[in-house]
Amino acid sequence: MTKAIEVQNLSFRYSEEAKRNAIQDMSFTIENDEWVAIIGHNGSGKSTLAKSIDGLLPLEKGTIIVNGIELSEANLWQVRDQIGMVFQNPDNQFVGATVEDDVAFGLENRGVPRAEMVQRVQDALQRVNMTAFATREPAHLSGGQKQRVALAGIIAVRPQILILDEATSMLDPKGRQDVLATIRQLKAETHMTVLSITHDIDEAASADRILVIDDGQLKQQGTPAEIFRYGSRLIKMGLDVPYTAKVAEDLSTAGVALPSQFLDESELAQTLWTLHSQM
Amino acid sequence: MDITFTNVDYTYQANTPFQGVGLRDINLTIHGGSYTAIIGHTGSGKSTLLQHLNALLKPTAGTVQIGDRTITPATNNKNLKPIRQKVGMVFQFPESQLFEETVLKDIAFGPQNFGMSADKAHQRAEEMAELVGLPKETWEQSPFDLSGGQMRRVAIAGVLAMQPEYLVLDEPSAGLDPLGRQEMMDLFNKLHRENGLTIVLVTHQMDDVANYADQVVVMEHGQVIRTGTPREIFANEQWLVDKQLGVPKTTHFAEVLKQQGFQFEPLPLTEDELVTALLPQLLRQGGAANE
Numbered sequence: 362m363t364k365a366i367e368v369q370n371l372s373f374r375y376s377e378e379a380k381r382n383a384i385q386d387m388s389f390t391i392e393n394d395e396w397v398a399i400i401g402h403n404g405s406g407k408s409t410l411a412k413s414i415d416g417l418l419p420l421e422k423g424t425i426i427v428n429g430i431e432l433s434e435a436n437l438w439q440v441r442d443q444i445g446m447v448f449q450n451p452d453n454q455f456v457g458a459t460v461e462d463d464v465a466f467g468l469e470n471r472g473v474p475r476a477e478m479v480q481r482v483q484d485a486l487q488r489v490n491m492t493a494f495a496t497r498e499p500a501h502l503s504g505g506q507k508q509r510v511a512l513a514g515i516i517a518v519r520p521q522i523l524i525l526d527e528a529t530s531m532l533d534p535k536g537r538q539d540v541l542a543t544i545r546q547l548k549a550e551t552h553m554t555v556l557s558i559t560h561d562i563d564e565a566a567s568a569d570r571i572l573v574i575d576d577g578q579l580k581q582q583g584t585p586a587e588i589f590r591y592g593s594r595l596i597k598m599g600l601d602v603p604y605t606a607k608v609a610e611d612l613s614t615a616g617v618a619l620p621s622q623f624l625d626e627s628e629l630a631q632t633l634w635t636l637h638s639q640m
Numbered sequence: 641m642d643i644t645f646t647n648v649d650y651t652y653q654a655n656t657p658f659q660g661v662g663l664r665d666i667n668l669t670i671h672g673g674s675y676t677a678i679i680g681h682t683g684s685g686k687s688t689l690l691q692h693l694n695a696l697l698k699p700t701a702g703t704v705q706i707g708d709r710t711i712t713p714a715t716n717n718k719n720l721k722p723i724r725q726k727v728g729m730v731f732q733f734p735e736s737q738l739f740e741e742t743v744l745k746d747i748a749f750g751p752q753n754f755g756m757s758a759d760k761a762h763q764r765a766e767e768m769a770e771l772v773g774l775p776k777e778t779w780e781q782s783p784f785d786l787s788g789g790q791m792r793r794v795a796i797a798g799v800l801a802m803q804p805e806y807l808v809l810d811e812p813s814a815g816l817d818p819l820g821r822q823e824m825m826d827l828f829n830k831l832h833r834e835n836g837l838t839i840v841l842v843t844h845q846m847d848d849v850a851n852y853a854d855q856v857v858v859m860e861h862g863q864v865i866r867t868g869t870p871r872e873i874f875a876n877e878q879w880l881v882d883k884q885l886g887v888p889k890t891t892h893f894a895e896v897l898k899q900q901g902f903q904f905e906p907l908p909l910t911e912d913e914l915v916t917a918l919l920p921q922l923l924r925q926g927g928a929a930n931e
């Protein structure tokens with residue numbers, strides 16, 4: 362079966378004068394219907410990678426294949442058609458004068474018939490809980506509302522590949538959970554592939570796979586359980602240490618005998634209770 | 641310096657068909673030297689409230705007293721410079737406050753604008769760039785040719801460079817990697833403790849509220865619906881959940897432990913408090929620690 366995304370030996374440098382490559386010889390594959398989280402610290406090259414895949418940066422060295430189509434100047438639009446991307450700053454994304462126009466934009470571009478368009482815009486706004494704001498100007502919204510509208514614009518299109526660049530960073534915890542649940546539901550309906558750049562440990566924890574980027578290079582990849590095994594080294598990788606791992610480490614340091622593997626909330630609570638009962 | 645809101649309303653695009661409520665009847669004092677956290681769900685008015693702290697927005701009714709200046713709906717834009725220097729603001733989206741040709745020039749702009757010599761301002765800019773962890777190779781770059789987290793750092797450095805009395809922070813850790821987030825929150829706290837900076841922080845991270853704030857303001861629909869200490873606010877998890885807010889990770893985990901049978905009185909808010917309360921329930925006195 363064709364892969365959703367194949368990146369082979371990709372390198373990219375922003376300018377001649379730049380001291381180093383923003384992407385350095387990166388290779389990886391993303392399967393269809395997979396949810397992959399990309400983590401790494403500030404300036405490690407995550408957004409550059411996302412823009413490269415979406416054909417927004419010139420391809421200098423290496424190969425990018427999206428749904429079997431090799432990215433080149435000739436088929437740039439064919440590749441972009443497969444991808445919906447939500448940018449790190451929603452202000453860079455708005456084109457419409459009203460929220461509903463903005464959400465409709467991607468559909469108009471793809472020639473979706475008017476009646477269907479209206480229905481899909483409504484559906485997308487409802488999914489992100491922004492129906493009441495349909496006639497407002499996107500620039501005149503709160504930070505979190507802007508992020509919801511930016512997400513609605515992509516949800517309406519239902520792309521085969523969704524790239525989220527810290528798309529929920531301004532949402533409250535409940536809002537973030539709701540939006541991610543919405544995307545997960547959409548993914549179940551349409552089997553789209555999700556590539557999500559995030560600094561949020563909980564979001565990364567729910568991915569099928571995590572890619573760790575550092576200094577423009579792919580440093581690690583694995584399931585969340587495999588990656589979380591790095592414990593306090595996760596901080597160096599640009600991810601937080603899971604909360605239960607921090608508590609377990611504090612307790613171990615104070616002399617409590619705990620196993621070294623990663624325990625989630627209920628596992629840690631049970632382990633601690635067993636220790637308490639043996640006191 | 642205190643900042644006091646008295647019966648403040650703010651209406652966006654007032655007297656147009658698009659008008660909308662930003663703030664409603666706000667009465668609130670932020671005391672000089674305090675650390676205040678403002679929480680509330682999307683669209684509740686947090687950023688609107690913040691922009692009144694340095695008169696970037698002026699109330700459409702009521703008054704905001706900023707030190708010895710009274711801002712009313714009629715206040716004109718003249719002579720607001722001293723306020724802008726005393727009350728430094730990091731915006732929710734940092735791009736919106738960057739504009740210079742290079743990172744260092746951007747950071748140096750504030751101090752220079754408030755009278756510092758170019759040389760000194762440049763030196764200050766280098767110190768601040770270092771302090772917020774901007775790699776040297778970015779210093780002469782355009783601030784717009786940076787990663788999201790790097791832009792955030794430039795915006796923070798630019799505000800710190802002005803040495804304000806108030807540090808007003810609108811979700812300052814959004815977009816920062818976890819290590820950067822921790823370092824930045826520690827830096828703000830250090831400035832608060834050691835230099836007496838007043839901090840006003842908008843955040844969705846309840847752990848930061850529990851760890852640093854001494855006053856919490858909860859907003860909803862443009863109104864302040866509660867104020868109190870973190871302990872008072874987090875005592876009622878259900879109320880917070882109803883308001884679409886959460887509790888600190890520690891408080892949540894302590895509830896899980898309580899259901900398992902552990903006891904906590906009061907419920908811990910921070911990791912340190914949790915560990916301190918747990919150890920006597922896990923180790924015999926003078927126990928394993930001496931092994």
Ligand SMILES: Nc1ncnc2c1ncn2[C@@H]1O[C@H](COP(=O)(O)OP(=O)(O)OP(=O)(O)O)[C@@H](O)[C@H]1O
Pocket residue numbers: 375376383401402403404405406407408409410449778784785786787788789790815817
């Ligand atoms: N437009 C640009 N011109 C020149 N250099 C750039 C540009 N955008 C980013 N860079 C540089 O490229 C590197 C990678 O940036 P990128 O935006 O991909 O990082 P990131 O991993 O997305 O970081 P963050 O978590 O802060 O968003 C950084 O060193 C950054 O300074």
Ligand SMILES: Nc1ncnc2c1ncn2[C@@H]1O[C@H](COP(=O)(O)OP(=O)(O)OP(=O)(O)O)[C@@H](O)[C@H]1O
Pocket residue numbers: 500501502503504505506531652653660661662680681682683684685686687688689732
């Ligand atoms: N420039 C503007 N013009 C008109 N209305 C606005 C403008 N900015 C914000 N609003 C509206 O005012 C209300 C409060 O917005 P504000 O930005 O203060 O919210 P917030 O609490 O900061 O939310 P968030 O957590 O999403 O950043 C929202 O309903 C928003 O739609």
Ligand SMILES: [Mg+2]
Pocket residue numbers: 407408409449526787788789
């Ligand atoms: Mg980025």
Ligand SMILES: [Mg+2]
Pocket residue numbers: 503504505686687688732810
């Ligand atoms: Mg806001």
